[in-house]
Amino acid sequence: MDNDVRTMLLDQATRLLEAEVDQSRLKTLLEAPGSFDRALWEKAVELGWPAIAIPELGGGLGLDLESLTPLLQELGQRTVSLPLVSGYVTAMALLDNGVAADVVAALASGEAIAALAFGEAGDCGLMPAAKFANGKITGAKAPAAFAAVADHALVTALDGDTPGLYLVALGGAGVERDVLEVIDNARAAAGLRLAGAPATPVVTGWAAVLRTAGIAATLTAFEQVGGSERCLKISVEYAKERKVFGQPIGAFQAIKHKLADMYQEVEIGRGCAIDALESLVAGQSDFLSLACTARLGAGASYDFCARECIQTHGGIGVTWEAEPQHHYRRARSLALELGGAPFWRDLLVDGQRVLETV
Amino acid sequence: MTDTMTKPVESLSEYVDRARAWLAALEPRFGAEARKGLSVEQDLALAREYQTLKSEAGYACITLPREIGGGGGTELHKILFTQEESKYDYPTVYFGVSLGMPVPMMLRYADQETIQRLIPPSIRGELIWAQLFSEPAAGSDLAALRTRAVRDGDGWRIDGQKLWTSWAQFADYAIGVFRTDPTVAKHAGLTFFWLDMKSPGITVKEVRKLAGKTSEINEVFFDNVYVPDSQRMGEVGAGFRVAIETLMIERYSVTDENMGGPSLYDVAKFAANARINGRPALDDGQVRHALADALVERQGLRSIHRRALNAMAAGEEPGPEGSIRKLRLARRRQIIAELSLDLLGAQGIALDPEVSRAQDAAWSWIEIPGGRIAGGTDEILRNTIAEKVLGLPQDYRPDKKVPFNQIG
Ligand SMILES: Cc1cc2nc3c(=O)[nH]c(=O)nc-3n(C[C@H](O)[C@H](O)[C@H](O)COP(=O)(O)OP(=O)(O)OC[C@H]3O[C@@H](n4cnc5c(N)ncnc54)[C@H](O)[C@@H]3O)c2cc1C
Numbered sequence: 042m043d044n045d046v047r048t049m050l051l052d053q054a055t056r057l058l059e060a061e062v063d064q065s066r067l068k069t070l071l072e073a074p075g076s077f078d079r080a081l082w083e084k085a086v087e088l089g090w091p092a093i094a095i096p097e098l099g100g101g102l103g104l105d106l107e108s109l110t111p112l113l114q115e116l117g118q119r120t121v122s123l124p125l126v127s128g129y130v131t132a133m134a135l136l137d138n139g140v141a142a143d144v145v146a147a148l149a150s151g152e153a154i155a156a157l158a159f160g161e162a163g164d165c166g167l168m169p170a171a172k173f174a175n176g177k178i179t180g181a182k183a184p185a186a187f188a189a190v191a192d193h194a195l196v197t198a199l200d201g202d203t204p205g206l207y208l209v210a211l212g213g214a215g216v217e218r219d220v221l222e223v224i225d226n227a228r229a230a231a232g233l234r235l236a237g238a239p240a241t242p243v244v245t246g247w248a249a250v251l252r253t254a255g256i257a258a259t260l261t262a263f264e265q266v267g268g269s270e271r272c273l274k275i276s277v278e279y280a281k282e283r284k285v286f287g288q289p290i291g292a293f294q295a296i297k298h299k300l301a302d303m304y305q306e307v308e309i310g311r312g313c314a315i316d317a318l319e320s321l322v323a324g325q326s327d328f329l330s331l332a333c334t335a336r337l338g339a340g341a342s343y344d345f346c347a348r349e350c351i352q353t354h355g356g357i358g359v360t361w362e363a364e365p366q367h368h369y370r371r372a373r374s375l376a377l378e379l380g381g382a383p384f385w386r387d388l389l390v391d392g393q394r395v396l397e398t399v
Numbered sequence: 400m401t402d403t404m405t406k407p408v409e410s411l412s413e414y415v416d417r418a419r420a421w422l423a424a425l426e427p428r429f430g431a432e433a434r435k436g437l438s439v440e441q442d443l444a445l446a447r448e449y450q451t452l453k454s455e456a457g458y459a460c461i462t463l464p465r466e467i468g469g470g471g472g473t474e475l476h477k478i479l480f481t482q483e484e485s486k487y488d489y490p491t492v493y494f495g496v497s498l499g500m501p502v503p504m505m506l507r508y509a510d511q512e513t514i515q516r517l518i519p520p521s522i523r524g525e526l527i528w529a530q531l532f533s534e535p536a537a538g539s540d541l542a543a544l545r546t547r548a549v550r551d552g553d554g555w556r557i558d559g560q561k562l563w564t565s566w567a568q569f570a571d572y573a574i575g576v577f578r579t580d581p582t583v584a585k586h587a588g589l590t591f592f593w594l595d596m597k598s599p600g601i602t603v604k605e606v607r608k609l610a611g612k613t614s615e616i617n618e619v620f621f622d623n624v625y626v627p628d629s630q631r632m633g634e635v636g637a638g639f640r641v642a643i644e645t646l647m648i649e650r651y652s653v654t655d656e657n658m659g660g661p662s663l664y665d666v667a668k669f670a671a672n673a674r675i676n677g678r679p680a681l682d683d684g685q686v687r688h689a690l691a692d693a694l695v696e697r698q699g700l701r702s703i704h705r706r707a708l709n710a711m712a713a714g715e716e717p718g719p720e721g722s723i724r725k726l727r728l729a730r731r732r733q734i735i736a737e738l739s740l741d742l743l744g745a746q747g748i749a750l751d752p753e754v755s756r757a758q759d760a761a762w763s764w765i766e767i768p769g770g771r772i773a774g775g776t777d778e779i780l781r782n783t784i785a786e787k788v789l790g791l792p793q794d795y796r797p798d799k800k801v802p803f804n805q806i807g
Contacts (some may be wrong), residue, residue: 050723160745166676183745223748224761230748285540287798287806295778344737351609355538355776356616361607369609369768370625373740377748381741383675383685392779 047108053088054112058119067120067367070227075189075220077229082123086151091128099136100149106322110263110314117267120367122227124154124187126260131155131195134206134253138244141208144193156191156211157257157379158182158233159250165381167254168247169197169204177215177237178207188231188376189220196233196240197250205245206253209238224375251388255332258379259321262314262339265375269307269339272346272368276300276353283355296353303346310335310342333389340376348370414476418483421456425449431488435753439613443569446458446490452523458484459499460522463506467514468522473710485655485779486662488757492615494524496565500645501528501574505593508632508641517572529596531561531575531619532642538563539779541576542585542639543798546621548577548592555579555592555631557600557624563773567603567617570596574645576638581804588803589638593630600624614750646775656697657772659756660732660763665740669760673742680742689738693731700724719788726780729770736764 061081070076085091094109094205095101109129116123132148132155135141147153159167160183171180178198186195188211196207209216215238218231244253245372247328277300280291290296347368351358376382409417421777427433429449434442453459454468462475463469470476484491502521505528520526537544546559555575567573573596582590595602600622608614633641657663667690673680680686703724707717739760740747749761756762771777785791798806 117726162743164674164677165680165742165747166674166679167448168484184748185745210742222750223751224750224765225748228748229588232749284536285538285543286794286796288795291537293778293794295781339688348768352771355772359609359772362617366609369765373737373764374748375741377740378745381675381744381747382743383680383683384744386685387676 046104048112050090050093050108051111051115054090054115057084058115060120061121062121064362064364067227068361070122071370072226073366074226075229075231076226077190078122078227079190081121082151082154085123085125087122089151090123090125091151092149094129095132095138095145095149099132099142100146101132101194104259106318110260110318113260114267114270115265117264117371118271120227120268120271120371122186122225122371123158123225123231124191126171126257126264127155127157127187127191127195129260130157130253130257131208132192133256134195134243135208140243141241144208147192149196153192154187154190156188156194156231158184158185158194158209159254160185160380161377164384166384166387167197167250168342169199169378171196171198171235173198173200173205173207173240173242176239178209178235179237179242180235182233182235184219184221184223184230186228186230186374188218189229191229194233194326195243195253196235198240200242200245203245204247204250206243206250207240208243209233209235209240213239215239217365223374224377225370227371228374228378230374254299254379255317255329255336258336258385259314259317259332261375261379262310262317262335265339265343265372266311266314268308268363268368268371268375269303269342269346270308272350272365273300273303273307273345275364276303276346276350279354290353293303299349301350306342306345309397310339313338330389333385336379337382337389340372340382343368343372344376401612411475411479415479415483418458418480421458422483422487422489425452425489425603426487429487429489431755431758434488434490434755442490442650443493446493447524449489449491450494454519454523459524460502463502463522468519474711478704478708481655485657485757488755491526492659493566493569496530497521497526497528497570500530501593502573503648504574504632504641504645507644508591509593510629521572526571527566527568527569529564529570529573529619530645531564531567531573531594532645533563534560535562539776541642542589544576544578544589546577547581548579548626550579551591551625554625554627557594557621557626559621561619561621563606564603564617564619565773567596567619568605570603571595573619574632576642578637581634582802583636584800585798585803585806586639589642590635591632591641591698592626592639593632594624594626598624598626609768610750610762622701656728657757658728658732658767660736660756660767661683661760662740662761663690663697663735665758666690666693666735669739675742686742687740689734693735696727696731700727716739719784722780722788725774726777726784729767730777732763733767736760737766740764773780 092101093104094106097103106211128148135145194209196209215236217234220231223230280296281289283290313334317331320331351365357363424600435621457470461470461472465471548555548557574593576591578587579590602620604618605614606616670680703720707721710717756766
C-alpha cells in the first residue's frame with residue numbers, strides 16, 4: 042500500500058519537476074538574494090507535498106518518512122529548493138510537544154512556510170547565544186534557508202543556561218530579516234535580528250535541540266545524496282562524450298578513478314542516510330550518532346562530488362551556463378546551514394557516544 | 400622618479416623595507432577600501448595607474464631591464480616584492496597574463512622596433528596582452544586546435560574560434576597559435592603569431608563565470624583576420640614548440656603562495672577566533688591537523704622556491720620539483736577555504752559582494768575551481784610530473800601521428 046503511494050508520489054514529482062524546472066529557471070534564482078520559486082512551491086502544495094509525512098492528527102497525510110525521502114532525493118538531484126524539510130521538522134517539533142496546533146495545520150496544508158534558524162555567527166555549532174526571557178527572544182541568527190519567505194522560524198535560544206527551541210512568527214514585532222547575498226541564493230536565506238521578538242517555547246534541553254537538528258540533518262542527507270548522484274551521473278556522461286588526445290577523457294585512469302571515488306562517496310553517503318532514517322523511524326537510541334554520520338557522510342560526499350564534477354568538466358565546469366555550479370553552491374550551502382562539519386564530528390565522537398557507536 | 404635599483408649596493412632587507420614603505424603609502428589609493436564598489440572599468444583604470452607607478456618605481460616586471468620599464472632586478476627581488484605586495488589587495492589581476500607570458504615571449508621573438516614600441520606601454524599597464532591558445536575542442540590537448548591561418552600574400556588570414564581567453568575583452572594585443580597545415584600530424588601543423596586584437600574581423604564575447612561580477616574569460620571569434628607574416632614568432636610549423644615554451648613560463652612563474660586567497664596567517668588568525676561548540680577552534684585536533692598540513696606544505700614549497708632561485712642566481716637550471724607548485728597551491732586553497740567555511744558554520748554561507756577572494760573564505764572557495772583548471776589541470780600536471788620528471792611511459796595517444804585532417 043505504502044509502496045504504491047510512494048511510487049505515485051515520486052512519479053508525480055518527477056513529472057512536475059521535469060515540466061517546470063530547467064536550467065534557466067534555476068539560474069534566475071541564483072541572480073538575486075533571497076530567491077524563492079513561489080510558483081513551483083504552489084504546485085507542490087497542490088500536490089500535498091508539505092503534508093506527506095505529517096501525522097493525520099496534525100492535518101497531514103500521515104504517510105511514513107520513506108515516502109518523503111525519495112522526493113527529497115529527487116529535489117536534490119535537480120537542485121530544486123523547497124521548504125519541505127524545515128516544514129516537516131518544525132511541524133513535528135510542535136506536534137510532539139503539543140504546541141501551536143494551528144501552525145502545524147498551516148504547515149501541513151502548505152499555507153505557511155517554516156525556517157530552521159539554528160546557527161549563529163561566532164560558533165560553527167548550534168549552541169545558541171540568543172536569549173529567551175519573559176516570552177521574548179533577543180539575539181542574531183545566521184542566514185537560514187527559507188527565512189526570507191517563511192512565516193515562522195524554529196529558533197534556538199538560551200533560557201538562563203538551558204538551550205531550547207522556540208517558535209517565532211517572522212512577520213511579527215521585534216523581527217528583522219537580513220536578506221543577503223549567499224553562496225546559494227536559491228535557498229531564500231535571510232539572517233534574523235531578533236529584538237525582543239515574541240516566542241513560544243517548544244522544548245528545552247540540549248538533547249532535544251540535538252534531536253531536532255538530527256532529524257533535519259537526516260532528511261537533508263537525502264537531498265545531499267540526490268545531489269551527489271546527479272554530479273556523478275553528469276560527470277560519467279561527460280567523461281564518455283568529451284574527447285581529448287583522441288580518446289574520451291573517461292579512458293584516462295585519472296578520470297576513471299575520480300569517478301570511481303565519487304561513486305564510493307555517493308554510496309557511503311547513501312548508506313549513512315538510510316541507516317539514520319531507519320533508526321529515526323524505529324525510535325532507536327542510537328539515532329543521534331547515526332544522524333551525525335548521515336550529516337557528515339552525505340555532506341562530504343556532496344562536497345566532493347560537486348567539486349570533482351567541475352574538475353571533470355574542465356573549463357566548462359567553471360562557467361555560469363553549465364550545471365556543475367548549482368551543485369558546487371548547493372553542496373556547500375547544505376553542508377553549512379545546519380552547522381559546520383567540525384561541530385558534527387565533535388558530536389559524533391563525544392565521550393560516551395563514540396563508545397556506544399563503535 | 401625614484402631609481403634606487405641602480406644604487407650600487409642595497410641589501411635585500413633594505414630592498415624589502417623600501418618596498419614595504421612604498422606599498423604601504425599607496426594603500427589609501429589602491430587598497431581594498433578604495434576599490435570597494437568600483438565597476439570593472441573603474442577598477443581597470445585604477446589598475447593602470449598603479450601599474451604605471453610600479454613601472455616608474457622599478458617594481459613592474461622586476462627582472463626586465465630598466466630601459467623598457469622593468470625593474471632591472473633579480474628573481475629574488477621579484478619574489479620578495481610579490482610577497483609584500485600580496486599582503487594588499489591591489490589591482491594587479493588584469494596584467495597577470497599580459498606580463499606573465501606574452502611580454503616575455505615578445506622579448507624573445509619580436510624585433511627591436513616592435514619591442515621598443517609595444518613593451519614599455521605594456522609594462523606600464525597601458526596596453527594589455529592576451530594568450531590565444533585554448534579552443535572549444537582544444538584545452539588540455541592544445542595540439543587539437545582548429546583555428547586556421549592560411550597564407551595570403553605577405554601575410555595570413557585567420558578563421559575560427561578561441562575560448563577561455565583571459566582578459567580578451569580589454570586586450571590590445573595577443574599571442575596565439577593557429578593551424579597552418581592540416582595535412583600533417585596535429586603537432587606539426589601549427590604556427591605562432593602575435594596580433595592586434597583591434598584588427599577587423601575579431602569579435603570578443605565575455606563568458607560568464609560561475610561566480611563574481613567580472614569574468615576574465617572570453618570567446619574570441621576570427622573572421623578573415625589579416626596578420627602580416629612579420630608577426631610570426633618562430634618557424635612555420637614550429638607553433639607547438641613555441642606554445643610549450645610559453646606554457647613553461649606559465650607553469651613555473653612565481654605564483655603567490657596563497658594563489659590569490661587569504662594567507663595562512665590570516666586563516667590562523669581567523670581560526671584563533673572561531674569556536675566549535677563553545678571551544679576555541681585552535682584547540683581542536685582537526686583544525687590543528689589541517690593547519691599543520693598546510694604549514695608543512697608551505698615550508699616545502701618555500702624551500703623549493705628558494706633553492707630554485709639560488710640555482711638560477713648561480714646560472715644553473717632549477718630542479719623539476721618546481722612543477723608541483725601550482726598543483727599543490729590551488730588544491731590547498733580549496734581545502735583551506737572549505738575549512739574556514741566549516742568553522743563559520745551557518746554564517747559561512749554569506750557571500751558579501753563587496754569583499755574579495757584575498758580577504759574572504761567564501762570568495763576564495765567559490766573562485767578556486769578555475770585555479771585547478773587554468774594553466775594545466777590537476778590531472779595534466781600530474782601526467783607531466785609522471786612522464787617528464789619520472790620518465791614513465793606516455794599515455795596511449797591514438798591520434799598523435801595521424802594527419803590532422805584525417806583524425807575522426
Ligand atoms: C579561469 C580560466 C582562465 C583561462 N585562461 C586562458 C587563457 O587566457 N588562454 C588560453 O588559451 N586558455 C585559457 N584557459 C583554458 C585552460 O587552459 C583550459 O581550460 C585547460 O587547459 C583545460 O582544458 P579544457 O577546459 O578543454 O578541459 P579538457 O581538456 O576537456 O579536460 C576535461 C577533463 O579531462 C581531464 N583530462 C584531459 N586530458 C587528460 C589526460 N590525458 N589524462 C587525465 N585527465 C585528462 C582534465 O584534467 C579535465 O578534468 C583558461 C581556463 C580557465 C578556467
